[in-house]
Amino acid sequence: MSLSPRVIAFVLAFLIAAISTSFLTFVEGVTSSMLFVVGLSSFVGSFFLVLYTIEIIVYREVNKMYRTIHKLKLKDFNISRKSLIRENNPLKRLNDEIFVYVAKKQKEIEELKKLEQFRREFLADVSHELKTPIFAAQGFIHTLLDGAIDDENVRGRFLKKAAKSLDGLDALVKDLVTLSQMETGAIKMNMERLNLRVLTEDILDRLEKIAQDRRVAIKIKPDKLMEVWVMADAQRIEQVMINLIENAIKYNNEGGKVIIHFDEDKKNYGISVRDNGPGIPPEHLNRIFERFYRVEKSRSKERGGTGLGLAIVKHILNGHGSKIAVMSKLDKGTTFSFKLDKADKLEITE
Ligand SMILES: Nc1ncnc2c1ncn2[C@@H]1O[C@H](COP(=O)(O)OP(=O)(O)OP(=O)(O)O)[C@@H](O)[C@H]1O
Ligand SMILES: [Mg+2]
Known part of the structure:
Protein backbone atom coordinates (compact mmCIF):
# COMPACT_ATOMS: atom_id res chain seq x y z
CA MET A 1 0.00 0.00 0.00
CA SER A 2 1.36 3.43 -0.82
CA LEU A 3 1.10 6.13 1.83
CA SER A 4 -0.27 9.42 0.62
CA PRO A 5 0.92 12.67 2.28
CA ARG A 6 -2.57 13.07 3.84
CA VAL A 7 -2.46 9.69 5.55
CA ILE A 8 1.02 10.38 6.89
CA ALA A 9 -0.04 13.82 8.12
CA PHE A 10 -3.12 12.31 9.73
CA VAL A 11 -1.18 9.60 11.57
CA LEU A 12 1.54 11.98 12.77
CA ALA A 13 -0.98 14.65 13.85
CA PHE A 14 -2.92 12.01 15.75
CA LEU A 15 0.22 10.86 17.54
CA ILE A 16 1.26 14.41 18.43
CA ALA A 17 -2.24 15.21 19.73
CA ALA A 18 -2.34 11.97 21.73
CA ILE A 19 1.09 12.57 23.30
CA SER A 20 0.42 16.19 24.18
CA THR A 21 -3.00 15.47 25.76
CA SER A 22 -1.65 12.50 27.70
CA PHE A 23 1.14 14.70 29.12
CA LEU A 24 -1.45 17.30 30.01
CA THR A 25 -3.40 14.80 32.11
CA PHE A 26 -0.47 14.78 34.60
CA VAL A 27 -0.95 18.50 35.29
CA GLU A 28 -3.24 19.19 38.21
CA GLY A 29 -6.53 20.96 37.73
CA VAL A 30 -6.85 20.26 34.01
CA THR A 31 -10.44 19.76 32.98
CA SER A 32 -11.67 17.45 30.26
CA SER A 33 -12.78 20.37 28.10
CA MET A 34 -9.24 21.78 28.29
CA LEU A 35 -7.89 18.39 27.26
CA PHE A 36 -10.31 18.29 24.34
CA VAL A 37 -9.36 21.79 23.16
CA VAL A 38 -5.62 21.05 23.40
CA GLY A 39 -6.04 17.66 21.67
CA LEU A 40 -8.11 19.10 18.86
CA SER A 41 -5.95 22.16 18.28
CA SER A 42 -2.70 20.20 18.33
CA PHE A 43 -4.23 17.64 15.95
CA VAL A 44 -5.46 20.26 13.50
CA GLY A 45 -2.29 22.36 13.78
CA SER A 46 0.10 19.45 13.32
CA PHE A 47 -1.99 17.90 10.56
CA PHE A 48 -1.70 20.98 8.37
CA LEU A 49 1.91 21.64 9.35
CA VAL A 50 3.04 18.09 8.48
CA LEU A 51 1.00 18.04 5.29
CA TYR A 52 2.43 21.38 4.22
CA THR A 53 6.02 20.28 4.95
CA ILE A 54 5.68 16.99 3.11
CA GLU A 55 4.12 18.61 0.11
CA ILE A 56 6.74 21.34 -0.05
CA ILE A 57 9.56 18.78 0.06
CA VAL A 58 7.88 16.32 -2.32
CA TYR A 59 6.85 18.95 -4.83
CA ARG A 60 10.24 20.59 -4.76
CA GLU A 61 11.87 17.23 -5.57
CA VAL A 62 9.22 16.34 -8.11
CA ASN A 63 9.67 19.69 -9.80
CA LYS A 64 13.40 19.15 -9.99
CA MET A 65 12.95 15.68 -11.51
CA TYR A 66 10.35 16.99 -13.88
CA ARG A 67 12.74 19.61 -15.16
CA THR A 68 15.42 16.95 -15.73
CA ILE A 69 12.95 14.80 -17.62
CA HIS A 70 11.93 17.79 -19.66
CA LYS A 71 15.51 18.27 -20.67
CA LEU A 72 15.88 14.56 -21.52
CA LYS A 73 12.98 14.26 -23.92
CA LEU A 74 9.47 15.02 -22.92
CA LYS A 75 7.84 13.20 -25.82
CA ASP A 76 8.95 9.87 -24.43
CA PHE A 77 6.93 10.43 -21.27
CA ASN A 78 3.19 10.27 -20.95
CA ILE A 79 2.97 12.70 -18.06
CA SER A 80 2.45 16.41 -17.79
CA ARG A 81 3.59 18.48 -14.86
CA LYS A 82 -0.01 19.25 -13.87
CA SER A 83 -1.09 15.62 -13.80
CA LEU A 84 2.01 14.80 -11.80
CA ILE A 85 1.24 17.42 -9.13
CA ARG A 86 -2.33 16.09 -8.91
CA GLU A 87 -1.12 12.52 -8.37
CA ASN A 88 -1.56 10.91 -4.98
CA ASN A 89 1.96 9.56 -5.06
CA PRO A 90 3.92 11.57 -7.62
CA LEU A 91 7.25 9.93 -6.80
CA LYS A 92 5.90 6.47 -7.55
CA ARG A 93 4.33 7.64 -10.81
CA LEU A 94 7.57 9.29 -11.81
CA ASN A 95 9.49 6.17 -10.96
CA ASP A 96 7.13 4.03 -13.08
CA GLU A 97 7.49 6.40 -16.01
CA ILE A 98 11.28 6.39 -15.75
CA PHE A 99 11.24 2.60 -15.68
CA VAL A 100 9.15 2.46 -18.87
CA TYR A 101 11.44 5.05 -20.47
CA VAL A 102 14.58 3.09 -19.64
CA ALA A 103 13.06 -0.17 -20.91
CA LYS A 104 12.09 1.54 -24.17
CA LYS A 105 15.57 2.98 -24.63
CA GLN A 106 17.13 -0.39 -23.88
CA LYS A 107 15.00 -1.99 -26.61
CA GLU A 108 16.01 0.72 -29.05
CA ILE A 109 19.68 0.16 -28.26
CA GLU A 110 19.31 -3.60 -28.78
CA GLU A 111 17.61 -3.05 -32.14
CA LEU A 112 20.37 -0.67 -33.21
CA LYS A 113 22.99 -3.21 -32.18
CA LYS A 114 21.22 -5.90 -34.23
CA LEU A 115 21.05 -3.58 -37.24
CA GLU A 116 24.71 -2.77 -36.89
CA GLN A 117 25.57 -6.48 -36.77
CA PHE A 118 23.36 -7.10 -39.80
CA ARG A 119 25.05 -4.25 -41.68
CA ARG A 120 28.49 -5.62 -40.90
CA GLU A 121 27.56 -9.15 -42.00
CA PHE A 122 25.90 -7.82 -45.13
CA LEU A 123 28.95 -5.82 -46.11
CA ALA A 124 31.21 -8.83 -45.55
CA ASP A 125 28.88 -11.05 -47.62
CA VAL A 126 28.58 -8.57 -50.49
CA SER A 127 32.32 -8.08 -50.73
CA HIS A 128 32.90 -11.82 -50.59
CA GLU A 129 30.29 -12.56 -53.29
CA LEU A 130 31.66 -9.80 -55.54
CA LYS A 131 35.24 -10.80 -55.01
CA THR A 132 34.78 -14.41 -56.16
CA PRO A 133 33.67 -13.79 -59.80
CA ILE A 134 35.95 -10.77 -60.19
CA PHE A 135 38.89 -12.84 -59.04
CA ALA A 136 38.04 -15.66 -61.44
CA ALA A 137 37.55 -13.41 -64.49
CA GLN A 138 40.71 -11.48 -63.61
CA GLY A 139 42.69 -14.74 -63.40
CA PHE A 140 41.56 -15.97 -66.83
CA ILE A 141 42.17 -12.65 -68.55
CA HIS A 142 45.63 -12.21 -67.05
CA THR A 143 46.59 -15.76 -68.03
CA LEU A 144 45.50 -14.96 -71.59
CA LEU A 145 47.48 -11.72 -71.60
CA ASP A 146 50.52 -13.52 -70.25
CA GLY A 147 50.67 -15.61 -73.40
CA ALA A 148 47.83 -18.16 -73.30
CA ILE A 149 46.06 -16.07 -75.92
CA ASP A 150 48.35 -17.57 -78.54
CA ASP A 151 47.23 -21.09 -77.67
CA GLU A 152 44.11 -21.72 -79.71
CA ASN A 153 42.88 -24.56 -77.50
CA VAL A 154 43.01 -22.51 -74.34
CA ARG A 155 41.91 -19.13 -75.72
CA GLY A 156 38.24 -19.92 -76.35
CA ARG A 157 37.85 -21.92 -73.15
CA PHE A 158 39.36 -19.21 -70.93
CA LEU A 159 37.36 -16.45 -72.56
CA LYS A 160 34.17 -18.45 -72.05
CA LYS A 161 35.03 -18.97 -68.40
CA ALA A 162 35.81 -15.28 -67.89
CA ALA A 163 32.52 -14.37 -69.57
CA LYS A 164 30.63 -16.84 -67.33
CA SER A 165 32.12 -15.26 -64.21
CA LEU A 166 31.20 -11.79 -65.43
CA ASP A 167 27.66 -12.96 -66.24
CA GLY A 168 27.38 -14.24 -62.67
CA LEU A 169 28.63 -10.90 -61.40
CA ASP A 170 26.08 -9.09 -63.55
CA ALA A 171 23.24 -11.28 -62.20
CA LEU A 172 24.41 -10.69 -58.64
CA VAL A 173 24.56 -6.92 -59.02
CA LYS A 174 21.12 -6.91 -60.69
CA ASP A 175 19.68 -8.91 -57.77
CA LEU A 176 21.26 -6.52 -55.28
CA VAL A 177 19.87 -3.49 -57.09
CA THR A 178 16.39 -5.07 -57.22
CA LEU A 179 16.53 -5.86 -53.51
CA SER A 180 17.63 -2.40 -52.49
CA GLN A 181 15.05 -0.77 -54.76
CA MET A 182 12.33 -2.92 -53.24
CA GLU A 183 13.50 -2.07 -49.75
CA THR A 184 13.43 1.65 -50.39
CA GLY A 185 10.02 1.28 -52.02
CA ALA A 186 11.33 2.58 -55.36
CA ILE A 187 9.76 -0.37 -57.19
CA LYS A 188 6.00 -0.32 -57.48
CA MET A 189 4.23 -3.55 -58.32
CA ASN A 190 2.62 -3.33 -61.71
CA MET A 191 -0.59 -5.23 -60.99
CA GLU A 192 -2.37 -6.86 -63.88
CA ARG A 193 -4.54 -9.85 -64.67
CA LEU A 194 -2.42 -12.90 -65.16
CA ASN A 195 -2.99 -16.60 -65.79
CA LEU A 196 -0.49 -18.11 -63.39
CA ARG A 197 -1.02 -21.60 -64.70
CA VAL A 198 0.11 -20.60 -68.19
CA LEU A 199 3.06 -18.66 -66.77
CA THR A 200 4.08 -21.71 -64.71
CA GLU A 201 3.96 -24.02 -67.72
CA ASP A 202 6.11 -21.54 -69.57
CA ILE A 203 8.65 -21.53 -66.77
CA LEU A 204 8.73 -25.34 -66.70
CA ASP A 205 9.63 -25.39 -70.39
CA ARG A 206 12.54 -23.10 -69.66
CA LEU A 207 13.72 -25.12 -66.64
CA GLU A 208 13.34 -28.44 -68.44
CA LYS A 209 17.05 -28.72 -69.14
CA ILE A 210 18.22 -28.34 -65.52
CA ALA A 211 15.41 -30.67 -64.37
CA GLN A 212 16.49 -33.30 -66.88
CA ASP A 213 20.13 -32.98 -65.85
CA ARG A 214 19.13 -33.87 -62.29
CA ARG A 215 16.45 -36.32 -63.44
CA VAL A 216 13.81 -34.42 -61.47
CA ALA A 217 10.16 -34.91 -62.50
CA ILE A 218 7.89 -31.86 -62.24
CA LYS A 219 4.08 -31.88 -62.18
CA ILE A 220 1.36 -29.26 -61.95
CA LYS A 221 -1.72 -30.19 -59.92
CA PRO A 222 -4.67 -30.37 -60.04
CA ASP A 223 -5.59 -30.70 -63.68
CA LYS A 224 -9.03 -29.21 -63.21
CA LEU A 225 -7.61 -25.79 -62.36
CA MET A 226 -6.53 -24.96 -65.88
CA GLU A 227 -7.07 -21.26 -65.38
CA VAL A 228 -5.51 -19.53 -62.43
CA TRP A 229 -6.30 -15.86 -62.89
CA VAL A 230 -4.57 -13.70 -60.31
CA MET A 231 -3.88 -10.00 -59.86
CA ALA A 232 -0.12 -9.70 -59.83
CA ASP A 233 2.97 -8.11 -61.30
CA ALA A 234 3.69 -10.65 -64.02
CA GLN A 235 7.42 -10.07 -64.21
CA ARG A 236 7.92 -10.20 -60.44
CA ILE A 237 5.71 -13.23 -59.89
CA GLU A 238 7.63 -14.97 -62.65
CA GLN A 239 10.80 -14.26 -60.63
CA VAL A 240 9.13 -15.79 -57.55
CA MET A 241 8.01 -18.92 -59.38
CA ILE A 242 11.37 -19.38 -61.12
CA ASN A 243 13.29 -19.18 -57.87
CA LEU A 244 10.97 -21.51 -55.97
CA ILE A 245 10.88 -24.12 -58.75
CA GLU A 246 14.61 -23.79 -59.44
CA ASN A 247 15.35 -24.27 -55.74
CA ALA A 248 13.08 -27.32 -55.64
CA ILE A 249 15.08 -28.80 -58.51
CA LYS A 250 18.57 -27.67 -57.43
CA TYR A 251 18.31 -28.72 -53.80
CA ASN A 252 16.39 -31.92 -54.52
CA ASN A 253 17.93 -35.37 -54.66
CA GLU A 254 18.78 -36.77 -58.07
CA GLY A 255 15.66 -38.38 -59.48
CA GLY A 256 13.42 -36.44 -57.08
CA LYS A 257 9.93 -35.02 -57.59
CA VAL A 258 8.52 -31.50 -57.63
CA ILE A 259 4.81 -30.72 -57.45
CA ILE A 260 3.35 -27.29 -58.11
CA HIS A 261 -0.08 -27.14 -56.59
CA PHE A 262 -2.87 -24.59 -57.08
CA ASP A 263 -5.98 -24.29 -54.94
CA GLU A 264 -8.60 -21.65 -54.49
CA ASP A 265 -10.86 -20.13 -51.90
CA LYS A 266 -13.34 -17.29 -52.23
CA LYS A 267 -10.82 -14.50 -52.60
CA ASN A 268 -7.43 -16.08 -53.28
CA TYR A 269 -5.49 -18.67 -55.14
CA GLY A 270 -3.05 -20.67 -53.04
CA ILE A 271 0.17 -21.67 -54.74
CA SER A 272 2.63 -24.19 -53.36
CA VAL A 273 5.87 -25.68 -54.61
CA ASN A 286 13.57 -18.80 -40.56
CA ARG A 287 16.95 -17.62 -41.80
CA ILE A 288 16.72 -18.78 -45.43
CA PHE A 289 14.89 -15.55 -46.35
CA GLU A 290 17.85 -13.44 -45.26
CA ARG A 291 20.11 -12.04 -47.94
CA PHE A 292 23.03 -14.36 -48.79
CA TYR A 293 21.85 -17.04 -46.39
CA ARG A 294 22.56 -20.55 -47.60
CA VAL A 295 21.99 -23.70 -45.61
CA GLU A 296 25.02 -25.53 -46.86
CA LYS A 297 27.40 -22.94 -48.22
CA SER A 298 29.48 -25.39 -50.23
CA ARG A 299 26.58 -27.38 -51.70
CA SER A 300 24.64 -24.28 -52.73
CA LYS A 301 27.73 -22.67 -54.16
CA GLU A 302 28.43 -25.64 -56.33
CA ARG A 303 24.88 -25.28 -57.69
CA GLY A 304 25.43 -21.64 -58.51
CA GLY A 305 23.29 -19.84 -55.90
CA THR A 306 24.10 -16.58 -54.18
CA GLY A 307 21.41 -16.86 -51.52
CA LEU A 308 19.51 -13.79 -52.70
CA GLY A 309 16.62 -15.64 -54.35
CA LEU A 310 14.37 -16.15 -51.33
CA ALA A 311 15.08 -12.64 -49.98
CA ILE A 312 13.76 -11.29 -53.29
CA VAL A 313 10.78 -13.70 -53.20
CA LYS A 314 9.86 -12.44 -49.74
CA HIS A 315 10.02 -8.78 -50.81
CA ILE A 316 8.01 -9.34 -53.99
CA LEU A 317 5.26 -11.16 -52.11
CA ASN A 318 5.23 -8.41 -49.45
CA GLY A 319 4.69 -5.99 -52.32
CA HIS A 320 1.63 -8.06 -53.28
CA GLY A 321 0.30 -7.93 -49.71
CA SER A 322 1.11 -11.62 -49.33
CA LYS A 323 3.54 -13.74 -47.34
CA ILE A 324 5.70 -16.72 -48.12
CA ALA A 325 5.43 -19.72 -45.82
CA VAL A 326 7.76 -22.69 -45.62
CA MET A 327 7.36 -26.16 -44.17
CA SER A 328 10.13 -28.68 -44.23
CA LYS A 329 10.86 -32.14 -42.88
CA LEU A 330 14.31 -33.63 -42.98
CA ASP A 331 14.59 -36.37 -45.60
CA LYS A 332 10.94 -35.86 -46.56
CA GLY A 333 11.03 -32.56 -48.44
CA THR A 334 10.14 -28.89 -48.42
CA THR A 335 7.00 -26.93 -49.33
CA PHE A 336 6.94 -23.20 -50.04
CA SER A 337 3.50 -21.64 -50.29
CA PHE A 338 1.80 -18.26 -50.71
CA LYS A 339 -1.48 -16.71 -51.75
CA LEU A 340 -2.43 -14.21 -54.44
CA ASP A 341 -5.63 -12.24 -54.95
CA LYS A 342 -8.00 -13.64 -57.54
CA ALA A 343 -8.52 -11.43 -60.54
CA ASP A 344 -11.97 -9.95 -60.94
CA LYS A 345 -14.58 -12.41 -62.28
CA LEU A 346 -15.89 -9.89 -64.79
CA GLU A 347 -12.47 -9.52 -66.30
CA ILE A 348 -12.00 -13.28 -66.51
CA THR A 349 -15.00 -13.75 -68.74
CA GLU A 350 -13.95 -10.91 -71.02
N1 LIG B 1 13.53 -26.57 -51.79
C1 LIG B 1 14.62 -26.49 -51.01
N2 LIG B 1 15.14 -27.60 -50.42
C2 LIG B 1 16.24 -27.52 -49.63
N3 LIG B 1 16.92 -26.37 -49.38
C3 LIG B 1 16.45 -25.24 -49.94
C4 LIG B 1 15.29 -25.22 -50.79
N4 LIG B 1 15.07 -23.96 -51.18
C5 LIG B 1 16.05 -23.20 -50.64
N5 LIG B 1 16.88 -23.97 -49.89
C6 LIG B 1 18.05 -23.48 -49.12
O1 LIG B 1 17.87 -22.09 -48.88
C7 LIG B 1 19.00 -21.36 -49.35
C8 LIG B 1 18.55 -20.01 -49.84
O2 LIG B 1 17.84 -20.12 -51.05
P1 LIG B 1 17.84 -18.91 -52.09
O3 LIG B 1 16.91 -19.22 -53.20
O4 LIG B 1 17.60 -17.67 -51.31
O5 LIG B 1 19.33 -18.85 -52.57
P2 LIG B 1 20.12 -19.72 -53.66
O6 LIG B 1 19.17 -20.62 -54.39
O7 LIG B 1 21.28 -20.34 -52.97
O8 LIG B 1 20.65 -18.58 -54.63
P3 LIG B 1 19.86 -17.79 -55.76
O9 LIG B 1 18.41 -18.10 -55.60
O10 LIG B 1 20.18 -16.36 -55.46
O11 LIG B 1 20.43 -18.28 -57.04
C9 LIG B 1 19.61 -22.23 -50.42
O12 LIG B 1 20.98 -21.97 -50.53
C10 LIG B 1 19.36 -23.64 -49.88
O13 LIG B 1 20.37 -23.98 -48.97
MG1 LIG C 1 17.41 -19.85 -55.25
Missing part, protein backbone atom coordinates in the same frame (compact mmCIF):
# COMPACT_ATOMS: atom_id res chain seq x y z
CA ARG A 274 6.69 -29.00 -52.98
CA ASP A 275 9.74 -31.22 -53.35
CA ASN A 276 10.73 -34.54 -51.83
CA GLY A 277 14.36 -33.53 -51.33
CA PRO A 278 16.54 -33.61 -48.22
CA GLY A 279 14.60 -30.81 -46.48
CA ILE A 280 15.89 -27.84 -44.49
CA PRO A 281 17.00 -28.32 -40.86
CA PRO A 282 14.61 -26.44 -38.49
CA GLU A 283 17.34 -24.13 -37.14
CA HIS A 284 17.83 -22.72 -40.66
CA LEU A 285 14.17 -22.41 -41.58
